[in-house]
Amino acid sequence: MNYECVQGDITQQDDIDAIVNAANAQLKSGGGVAGAIHRAAGEQLEQATRSLAPIEPGEAVITKAFDLPNRYVIHCLGPVYGEDEPSDELLADCYRNALNVADEHELASIAFPALSTGAFGYPFADATRVALQTVKAHSSKLKHVETIRFVLFSDSDYEHYQKALSEHELI
Template sequence: MKIEVVYGNIVKQPDADALVNSANANLRLGSGVAGAIHTAAGPELEEFCKTIVPLAFGKAIITPGFKLPNPWVIHVRAASYINHDEPEQVLKDALESMLLVAKANGIRSLAMPAIGTGVFKFPPTLAAAITAEVLRRHSEQGGTLQWVRICVANPEMKSVYANALGTSAETHGI
């Protein structure tokens, strides 16, 4: 499986089968990634999500992409690093659930944000290490995913994720 870390807008990844939304429990339009995905997908996404909420901590669920160029959105729910007793485990569970949903739906490519590092206040180095660990384990187990693109908000975050994945290059395979 190829993994890329890019400095870029997650809703501008038309070649991905699915985008990953770092979601709240009610899968509603929010700030950051959730706001960008919901805005680009249109109001149909939020209406659809009303039928499948709430999303539990550490879980993932898939919806259509509606007006996005991507057929699917996988919504994951991490925990607040500050307000949750076991935020690292919840992030790990959310990422593993995301990968299981991708596999169950035959998704071959996905673009994801630096989950947990926004409003959930995860330290970027810790979130990147957990993400790298889960992606490596998944890659070793095989599956449908051919590539994952981690879309980050700034060059510093790109460096953090590239370091966690063991490379300074933008693209590499695991």
């Protein structure tokens, strides 16, 4: 398995088969990652998600990527920290389910943002730990996914992930 960490915009990962959307339950545009993905993908994305909504915390669904440079968008609803419990399990489900959806569609690569860490209030260090432990434990079960990339927007988030990836012996 190839694990990568980059600083940048999740909507600009043109060498990745599927990007993961930090979705809301209704799969509509919003702020943060969801807003950026919906704006970049165009109006067709929201139309494509209508029949799939609502989704539950931990669930993942897939749509075409439309105007994005990727083939697909995998939409995950992360837990709202302090409300959706058990939050660690639900967040881990997001990563597992997104990886499973990618593998079922025979995709070779997937890019994740830091799920649930924005408006959903998940503490960044805790969310990073859950993400990396889950991905490391689950990746051996995948048949098609070869590259898992984490895309972080800010300098500090990127630096934190780089350090955590090294500590988890993923890079």
